[in-house]
Amino acid sequence: MNEPTSFLLHRVIVAMDTYADQLLRRDHGVTFATFSFLAVAAAMPGADVTSLAQGAGMSKAAASKRIPPLVRDGYLTAEPDPHHGRRLRIVPTPRAYALVQAAGARLEAEFSDLFTLDARLDEPALRRQLETLAGVLGLPATPGDQP
C-alpha cells in the first residue's frame, strides 16, 4: 500500500517549515509565524486588524493578540484610525521592513538552493503543478490579496 500523495505533501511541508523556523530563530530572532505575520503587515501597511488577520490566514483575535508584543519590540506601530473610531492602523517600522526583506531573501535563497540539489528536481514544473492545485482549491493567486 502506498502513502497518499496528500500525506507526502504534508510531511514535506512540515519538514520545510521546521527548517525555516530554526533558520529564522537562529539568524533573525523571530519564529516562522512571526516572520510570516510581519511579511503580511509589510505587504499592506496601514491595514486594520481584520485585514491583517485575513491576510495572515488567522482569526481576528489571534491577530489582535499578536500586535502588542510586536509593537513593544519595535516592529509595528498601532494608531487609532482618524477616520474611524474603532479601527486601528497597523504600520510596520523600518525594523520590520528590514527583517522581512533580509529574512525573506535568505529563505528564498535557501530553498532555491534546495531545488538545485538534485537533478530530478524541476522547480518550474513543480511550481506549475502547485499553482494549478491552488487554483483547484480556490486559493488566491497571491497571498493576502484584498478585493
Place this chain on the structure above:
Amino acid sequence: MNEPTSFLLHRVIVAMDTYADQLLRRDHGVTFATFSFLAVAAAMPGADVTSLAQGAGMSKAAASKRIPPLVRDGYLTAEPDPHHGRRLRIVPTPRAYALVQAAGARLEAEFSDLFTLDARLDEPALRRQLETLAGVLGLPATPGDQP
C-alpha cells in the same frame, strides 16, 4: 516579484489540511491531528509513548497528554509493559482501526479526485518531485518508520 515556491507550497498545504480537518470533523468526529495520531498508533500497535511521539512527529509530553482522552473515548488501550516497569504499551482498539481505515480511505479518495479535476495536474509527476524533495530533506521514505 514572484512568490517563492516554498511559500506557495505552504499555502497549498494549509488549505488541504483545513479541508481535511473539516471533512474529518464533520463525518468522523475527530480532528485531523487526532486522526493522524491514531493512524500512527494503528501502524505500530503495542508501541510505547516515546515511539508514538517519534512516529507522530511530536514531543513525548504531547503524546503523553493525548493518550488519556483517546483511552476514554475507546480508541486506545494503555497497559503497563510487563517487561518494563515504566514503559506503557499503547494498543489501538477495533474502533481506532475502523476509523483509520474509513477516514484514511475517504481522504485518499477525496484528494485523488482533486488531482483529476484539472487536466494540467499530473499526480505521478508531482509525486516524483515530492519524493525527491523528501529525500533531499532527509525524510524517511515512509512516515513513522522505526529503525
Place this chain on the structure above:
DNA sequence: ACAGGGATGTCAACGTGTTGACATGACGGG
C-alpha cells in the same frame, strides 16, 4: 433624528503543541 444591523477590536475559556525539570525503572561497569 434615530433605530437597527453590520463592522471592529478585545476578552475569556479552551485545545494542543513546546521546553525543562523531575521521579523512577533499567542496565552496565567497577
Place this chain on the structure above:
DNA sequence: CCCGTCATGTCAACACGTTGACATCCCTGT
C-alpha cells in the same frame, strides 16, 4: 552488589491558535 547513567513517562509553565460573547462605533433606511 551498588552506583552512575540513560530511558521513560509525567508535570508545570508557557506559546499561540480557535470560538463565542461582548461593547462600541459606523452607516443606512425610514
